[in-house]
Amino acid sequence: IIDDRLIRDLTHCLERPGVLAEAEAYDLATIVWTYGSLEYLDTGLMGTLTERLRQPDVLAALNAWSISNVVWGIARLGIGDRALMSSLAARGLQQLHEFTAQGVANILWGFAQMGVDEPRFVQGLLRHVMVGGVLDAFSPQGVTNTLWALAVFDSVEDEVLAALVARAQMFGPLGPAELNQLHQVLLHIRLNADRLPLTRQTVQSLGRPLAVQAERSFTSSPTRPSALQRGVSDILRGMGIEVQEEVFLEEAG
Structure with a gap:
């Protein structure tokens, strides 16, 4: 507060x-x-x-x-x-x-x-x-934050991604924030499967249930706009412009 x-x-x-x-x-x-x-x-x-x-x-x-x-x-x-x-x-x-x-x-x-x-x-x-x-010192949030960032960068650093995915597997149940990021990472890996053979193999060891859990968490979680997005939205509303801050596309997850 x-x-x-x-x-x-x-x-x-x-x-x-x-x-x-x-x-x-x-x-x-x-x-x-x-x-x-x-x-x-x-x-x-x-x-x-x-x-x-x-x-x-x-x-x-x-x-x-x-x-x-x-x-x-x-x-x-x-x-x-x-x-x-x-x-x-x-x-x-x-x-x-x-x-x-x-x-x-x-x-x-x-x-x-x-x-x-x-x-x-x-x-x-x-x-x-x-x-x-450094790899063994990552926390659950730290490793999923890093994986998410590499997905945003459209990274195909196969060895690094595979090592980080393997690290993520070492933790117990992941929280909603980590699952949401993991879902986006898995989408990135799926889209770049041909260039990420080692990572793809590592992901397969995760098992389908975790992937399903990550997808469900992502699609059911409300998004949280950033400070910048909120500021822009407030300015637009002050100008009398209607603002819709998020649009959910089911087919895209």
């Missing part, structure tokens, strides 16, 4: 002259992550934050943890800042070995949400997953 008055007061304090200018890179990343967690978008504050994060001295001070939190927070808020994402990717390439499984999942999910294309960084993260001992 968000205390609107408290968050407004916090925003007002952060917007005071000099406050963000004196903040360390770690603190800036934490602020972005916090607002992303709350899905509380203040365009003025976020504009100041992203401008500060683009400054060379701040970028150079960002560690892997901070990079993943900034990407995740900005994606949650629906902010489109390709220049910042490109700068964060360049910084991330310098410290690939420092990313945790959660950090990898946060970045790939965030990039997929925003439609960010940073292939060198993404490939570097995937290599890190396979050889850096």
